[in-house]
Amino acid sequence: MQTFLRGKCRNIGLRSAAVALATAAATLAACATAPAPNLPSAGANLNQTQPSGPSRWELVRWQQADGTLRDIPHGDNGQPIIFEFSDGIDAAQGTVSGTSGCNRFTGSYGKTDTGVRFDRVAGTRMACPPPRMELESALLKAMEGSFTTVGTQPSSAVSSGRQVVWKTASGDLLQFAEREGVGRRGASAAAGGVEKIVYIDSQRVECSGVGKMMCYRWRESPDSPWQLWYGPIEGLDFEQGVSYKLRVREYQVPNPPADASAIRWELLKVESRTRAQ
Numbered sequence: 001m002q003t004f005l006r007g008k009c010r011n012i013g014l015r016s017a018a019v020a021l022a023t024a025a026a027t028l029a030a031c032a033t034a035p036a037p038n039l040p041s042a043g044a045n046l047n048q049t050q051p052s053g054p055s056r057w058e059l060v061r062w063q064q065a066d067g068t069l070r071d072i073p074h075g076d077n078g079q080p081i082i083f084e085f086s087d088g089i090d091a092a093q094g095t096v097s098g099t100s101g102c103n104r105f106t107g108s109y110g111k112t113d114t115g116v117r118f119d120r121v122a123g124t125r126m127a128c129p130p131p132r133m134e135l136e137s138a139l140l141k142a143m144e145g146s147f148t149t150v151g152t153q154p155s156s157a158v159s160s161g162r163q164v165v166w167k168t169a170s171g172d173l174l175q176f177a178e179r180e181g182v183g184r185r186g187a188s189a190a191a192g193g194v195e196k197i198v199y200i201d202s203q204r205v206e207c208s209g210v211g212k213m214m215c216y217r218w219r220e221s222p223d224s225p226w227q228l229w230y231g232p233i234e235g236l237d238f239e240q241g242v243s244y245k246l247r248v249r250e251y252q253v254p255n256p257p258a259d260a261s262a263i264r265w266e267l268l269k270v271e272s273r274t275r276a277q
């Protein structure tokens with residue numbers, strides 16, 4: 001990897017799909033004209049192994065134009081940076097939403113000859129610690145220009161899932177990995193889920209997990225006692241001072257990280273919202 005960052009390009013053997021993608025990203029950053037070995041072309045269609053439909057992608061690596069890696073801090077409840085594409089990553093156009101480091105965002109996307117572009121991106125305006133705000137600002141700024149696809153990795157027997165590397169207008173490389181949880185591609189995770197109604201309090205409260213964090217207060221009925229919810233509510237654009245009645249899908253997360261919840265909630269519908277007096 002250091003060899004690439006110093007600008008000395010040479011062919012190497014790729015031992016795994018994960019190594020192939022990371023190596024290809026570094027190679028393309030330093031040697032824009034050199035072919036990436038054993039990597040699908042920039043125009044490769046990721047649907048060659050997946051059906052069309054909604055898909056969910058997590059930002060897992062950010063390499064800046066000078067070759068240094070940018071830290072990707074997660075949210076208060078461990079939320080990653082997520083892009084949810086309404087019609088799949090290969091669709092000609094559609095809507096995109098997700099989390100940008102601190103706030104939730106929505107907008108539209110469209111396929112270009114070389115990658116993808118984003119339009120009319122708008123987000124909530126919650127304040128977060130400086131590292132997350134700085135990352136979010138940089139990401140939203142990057143989304144003002146088109147992303148060029150410089151590497152793809154379809155699903156296979158030797159890879160953990162589909163991945164894509166996009167190059168921003170400023171030369172940064174953003175690596176995204178597909179995650180379960182939206183549409184048909186999340187069917188395996190959601191199939192065992194259970195729909196339920198939950199009531200969410202109008203204020204989040206400080207709580208302790210692995211460290212200090214902010215939790216939702218929730219209950220199963222209007223007269224039940226409040227309980228703490230330590231994880232995110234995926235798809236909810238929470239507004240302080242507003243209480244919610246939500247229909248969610250709850251399912252178990254297999255082998256969750258030590259600092260993450262073993263139960264996941266995915267928003268299906270906001271049944272009602274009431275502003276606190």
